[in-house]
Amino acid sequence: MDVLVTGGAGFIGSHIIDKLLELDCSVICLDNFDQYYDVNLKRRNIEHHLMDDKFKLVEGDIRDFGLLKNIIRDNDIEIIFHEAAQPGVRASVENPSKTHETNATGTLNVLEASRLIDIEKVIFGSSSSVYGKVKYLPLDEKHPNIPISPYGVSKLMAENYCRVYSEIYGLKTTTLRYFSIYGPRMRPDLAISIFTKKALNGKDIEIFGDGEKTRDFTYITDVVDASIKAIEKGDGEIYNIGGNDRVSINELAHKIIDITGSKSKIIHTSPQKGDVEHTWADINKARRALGYNPRIDIDEGLKRYIEWYQAIE
Numbered sequence: 050m051d052v053l054v055t056g057g058a059g060f061i062g063s064h065i066i067d068k069l070l071e072l073d074c075s076v077i078c079l080d081n082f083d084q085y086y087d088v089n090l091k092r093r094n095i096e097h098h099l100m101d102d103k104f105k106l107v108e109g110d111i112r113d114f115g116l117l118k119n120i121i122r123d124n125d126i127e128i129i130f131h132e133a134a135q136p137g138v139r140a141s142v143e144n145p146s147k148t149h150e151t152n153a154t155g156t157l158n159v160l161e162a163s164r165l166i167d168i169e170k171v172i173f174g175s176s177s178s179v180y181g182k183v184k185y186l187p188l189d190e191k192h193p194n195i196p197i198s199p200y201g202v203s204k205l206m207a208e209n210y211c212r213v214y215s216e217i218y219g220l221k222t223t224t225l226r227y228f229s230i231y232g233p234r235m236r237p238d239l240a241i242s243i244f245t246k247k248a249l250n251g252k253d254i255e256i257f258g259d260g261e262k263t264r265d266f267t268y269i270t271d272v273v274d275a276s277i278k279a280i281e282k283g284d285g286e287i288y289n290i291g292g293n294d295r296v297s298i299n300e301l302a303h304k305i306i307d308i309t310g311s312k313s314k315i316i317h318t319s320p321q322k323g324d325v326e327h328t329w330a331d332i333n334k335a336r337r338a339l340g341y342n343p344r345i346d347i348d349e350g351l352k353r354y355i356e357w358y359q360a361i362e
């Protein structure tokens with residue numbers, strides 16, 4: 050199978066590529082090595098595949114429609130995992146236009162090129178940020194979408210493009226709403242990476258607000274599993290991909306301090322704009338339709354992540 054992974058040098062995309070190559074697919078990784086975080090980390094995420102005949106890296110931008118079309122046509126692409134994005138709620142509050150161009154317009158480009166070349170399917174990595182204001186918990190896919198950050202708005206718009214392309218043009222799409230993904234290679238701007246680094250260096254761990262916001266954390270191997278299952282299933286649908294539990298940010302910091310045996314103290318600073326109050330996924334729809342079954346709970350996942358982090362630092 051010939052597969053394109055946009056954003057393939059990033060955290061989630063690079064893990065999907067590992068799995069696809071293991072399954073003997075031919076993979077094109079399209080990534081513009083955006084400088085949102087250290088590009089050396091992104092190069093390291095894929096360097097172990099550079100000598101593989103079944104892997105090809107294209108350094109380019111999903112906002113370049115001509116490039117996308119050529120890549121899809123010239124490589125007989127059948128499936129696209131669309132992971133390229135400007136992630137981060139805070140980045141979107143600082144620069145909403147870049148978030149919109151990458152996440153909304155970029156996704157439209159991917160869909161339009163896919164329609165014109167008539168590919169099999171697009172699997173889109175969306176976000177729990179599309180829910181925004183919480184009306185009830187856990188969040189099922191019917192929960193209202195009231196995003197509270199430009200990032201959430203951009204992902205919701207991209208989801209809607211996927212749905213409309215599916216309904217109007219018959220392009221198969223599946224949207225996976227990710228809930229706070231973590232694990233080896235995770236982005237350095239996310240709470241678990243920041244807290245781990247501070248804990249291992251004995252520095253104060255800063256929590257925005259009172260720390261009672263809760264998050265449903267999902268381990269990366271479970272996300273990869275859901276993504277692969279979506280190749281064959283879930284056409285035209287949206288699924289929550291969560292870890293099946295939630296912890297408060299205070300609990301999270303304490304768990305990391307315990308695992309690392311750190312002497313770090315926790316300090317609280319002012320809350321950040323755009324951060325949702327709680328996330329907690331109802332994953333029953335994905336269980337039923339995709340056979341999704343998250344296996345790694347937060348204690349095991351943190352242990353694995355911290356071991357990996359200590360090995361590479």
Ligand SMILES: NC(=O)c1ccc[n+]([C@@H]2O[C@H](COP(=O)([O-])OP(=O)(O)OC[C@H]3O[C@@H](n4cnc5c(N)ncnc54)[C@H](O)[C@@H]3O)[C@@H](O)[C@H]2O)c1
Pocket residue numbers: 055056057058059060061062079080081082083084091109110111112131132133134135136137151155174175176177226227228229230231236
């Ligand atoms: N990590 C999470 O917790 C999480 C949660 C919800 C949703 N998501 C979504 O999952 C996807 C992957 O996220 P991630 O955490 O791996 O982020 P990441 O930043 O590690 O990966 C995204 C990759 O896309 C690339 N990219 C950015 N703009 C691009 C462009 N214009 N053209 C081509 N490539 C571009 C970046 O260089 C990066 O390598 C994103 O769509 C993100 O919105 C992630």
